[in-house]
Amino acid sequence: xxxxxxxxxxxxxxxxxxxxxxxxxxxxxxxxxxxxxxxxxxxxxxxxxxxxxxxxxxxxxxxxxxxxxxxxxxxxxxxxxxxxxxxxxxxxxxxxxxxxxxxxxxxxxxxxxxxxxxxxxxxxxxxxxxxxxxxxxxxxxxxxxxxxxxxxxxxxxxxxxxxxxxxxxxxxxxxxxxxxxxxxxxxxxxxxxxxxxxxxxxxxxxxxxxxxxxxxxxxxxxxxxxxxxxxxxxxxxxxxxxxxxxxxxxxxxx
Numbered sequence: 354x355x356x357x358x359x360x361x362x363x364x365x366x367x368x369x370x371x372x373x374x375x376x377x378x379x380x381x382x383x384x385x386x387x388x389x390x391x392x393x394x395x396x397x398x399x400x401x402x403x404x405x406x407x408x409x410x411x412x413x414x415x416x417x418x419x420x421x422x423x424x425x426x427x428x429x430x431x432x433x434x435x436x437x438x439x440x441x442x443x444x445x446x447x448x449x450x451x452x453x454x455x456x457x458x459x460x461x462x463x464x465x466x467x468x469x470x471x472x473x474x475x476x477x478x479x480x481x482x483x484x485x486x487x488x489x490x491x492x493x494x495x496x497x498x499x500x501x502x503x504x505x506x507x508x509x510x511x512x513x514x515x516x517x518x519x520x521x522x523x524x525x526x527x528x529x530x531x532x533x534x535x536x537x538x539x540x541x542x543x544x545x546x547x548x549x550x551x552x553x554x555x556x557x558x559x560x561x562x563x564x565x566x567x568x569x570x571x572x573x574x575x576x577x578x579x580x581x582x583x584x585x586x587x588x589x590x591x592x593x594x595x596x597x598x599x600x601x602x603x604x605x606x607x
Contacts, residue, residue, distance in 0.1 A: 368407070369462045372424060375400040376458035379431065379451045389447075393435070400428050400458075410468060416483045417474050423461035425483075427454045429491030437495060437514055444506050449498040460594075478536035485529035490589060492522030493561070497586035500579040512579050516568050519582055523561045530558065553592040561585050 378396030382389050404424060407415035415421040434450040437443060473479075496518030503511035534544040545551060564581050567573040 364468070365465060368403075368420070368466045371399075371403040371406065372458045372462040375403065376455040376462075379455045379458070382451050383447055393431075393451075397428070397431060397435075400424070400431070404428065407466065411470055413470050413475060414480050414484075416487060417470050417479065418464070418467050420461055420464040420466040422483060422487060423457055423464070426487040426490050426494075427457035427461065429488055430454050430457065430494050433491055433495040433518070434498070437499060437518065441510075441514075443499060443502050443511055443514070444508070445502045446498060449501050450495065453494060453498065473540040476536050476539060478532050478539060482529050482533035482536050485525045485532060489522045489524075489526030489529055490593065492518050492525065493586045493589050496522060497583045500583045503579050504576060504583075509575075512574060515579060515582055516565070519561060519585070520565055523558075523565060526558060526561070530554070550592075550596050553588075553596055557585070557589050557592050560588055 375396045378392050378399060382393035382396060384392060404415050404421070407421055407424075411417075416425045430450065431454045434446065434454070438446050438450075496515045499511050499515040499518060503509075503515060537546075538544045564578075564585055567581075568578055
């Protein structure tokens with residue numbers, strides 16, 4: 354334990370600050386020139402350090418509940434932003450993506466960090482499920498941000514980048530569902546439960562599958578395709594944050 358002798362309130366405040374600092378640094382990454390790059394690099398380093406500290410406290414990989422999972426998702430979104438923006442310099446992508454990263458970190462900070470992990474979650478299948486789930490969501494978010502950039506600029510190349518991000522995100526999201534099903538079977542004896550959460554996860558998967566099918570087979574491109582891709586991320590966000598808040602459902606880790 355890192356916080357030996359430290360009260361629960363002090364521990365919680367410490368982790369809130371650890372998330373708010375990179376949130377501010379990401380926002381400062383919008384500065385022009387090299388200064389923005391320095392702030393962004395500092396944010397990523399600080400962000401990774403935060404996850405390492407969480408892992409040391411838990412004695413496990415730090416993405417098994419919302420506080421850590423949202424933080425990991427935000428980190429992946431920041432890294433994917435850098436990957437897609439490097440070299441191409443997609444116009445407006447920074448002012449679209451980095452505020453979302455900062456907001457996600459603020460949301461993560463609002464959740465109480467756990468200091469123990471239930472035994473049934475200490476499974477390689479659960480870790481794989483959580484990891485690929487976060488990767489998939491981050492790519493959906495990156496694709497949506499690129500789609501917004503395309504709608505603002507009209508650069509057709511950006512719509513292709515949006516599609517590429519959505520394809521990879523959908524594949525990773527699919528892997529997360531398979532590994533999650535295996536973990537769920539080992540923990541509960543069934544691969545799937547038709548609760549509102551599972552229904553909306555299925556709807557998200559089918560929605561993106563339909564969008565990608567239309568884009569690939571039917572040649573569905575341009576602004577309508579970009580808008581549909583952006584709407585997919587909105588559905589994904591509702592699935593993650595809205596269920597349990599807007600629509601009652603059994604509590605889940607994420």
